[in-house]
Amino acid sequence: MPDETTPPSLDEILAAMNLDSRGTLADRMGIEFVEASAQRVVATMPVKGNTQPYGLLHGGASCVLAETLGSVGSALHAGRDAMALGIEIxxxxxxxxxxxxVTGxxxxxxxxRTLATYEIVITDEHDRRICTARLSCLIKRP
Incomplete structure (x- = not known):
C-alpha cells in the first residue's frame, strides 16, 4: 500500500476522475476517462443514449465530450489553486x-497563464473523424 508521499498512479488518478464525475453531465453521457494530462486528455462516450431522433450521434453530445476533455486539460494545466472555465467552443x-x-x-x-485552448478530435471505432472542436478556457486564479 502506498504511503502519503507516494504519488498516485495514472490508474488511480483516472479512477478518481471517473468517480468524481458521478452525477454530472459527463456521467449521464457515459463519458469515461482513459488518459489525462495537460498535454493529452482521452475519453470515450457511447453513441447509444446520445442520439438525436434520427438515431445518429447528437452534435450537442460531441460538444459535451469536447468541452469535458478540453476543460479537464485546462484544469490540469492551471493547477489545483485555479479554475478553468470554458468561454468559447x-x-x-x-x-x-x-x-x-466514439473517442475524443x-x-x-x-x-x-490566463487562457488555455485545446483542439479536440472525436473519432469512431474505425478511426474515422466524426468531429473536430476547439475549446478555449479562461484560467481564473485566486
Whole structure:
C-alpha cells in the first residue's frame, strides 16, 4: 500500500476522475476517462443514449465530450489553486455515427497563464473523424 508521499498512479488518478464525475453531465453521457494530462486528455462516450431522433450521434453530445476533455486539460494545466472555465467552443461535424463508441482526444493549441485552448478530435471505432472542436478556457486564479 502506498504511503502519503507516494504519488498516485495514472490508474488511480483516472479512477478518481471517473468517480468524481458521478452525477454530472459527463456521467449521464457515459463519458469515461482513459488518459489525462495537460498535454493529452482521452475519453470515450457511447453513441447509444446520445442520439438525436434520427438515431445518429447528437452534435450537442460531441460538444459535451469536447468541452469535458478540453476543460479537464485546462484544469490540469492551471493547477489545483485555479479554475478553468470554458468561454468559447466551436465544432465541425464531419460525419455521423449511429452505433458503438466514439473517442475524443484533446491536445493543447495554447497553454498560457490566463487562457488555455485545446483542439479536440472525436473519432469512431474505425478511426474515422466524426468531429473536430476547439475549446478555449479562461484560467481564473485566486
Amino acid at each position: 466551436n465544432a465541425t461535424h464531419h460525419r455521423s455515427a449511429d452505433a458503438g463508441v 482526444v484533446a491536445t493543447p493549441v495554447h497553454l498560457g
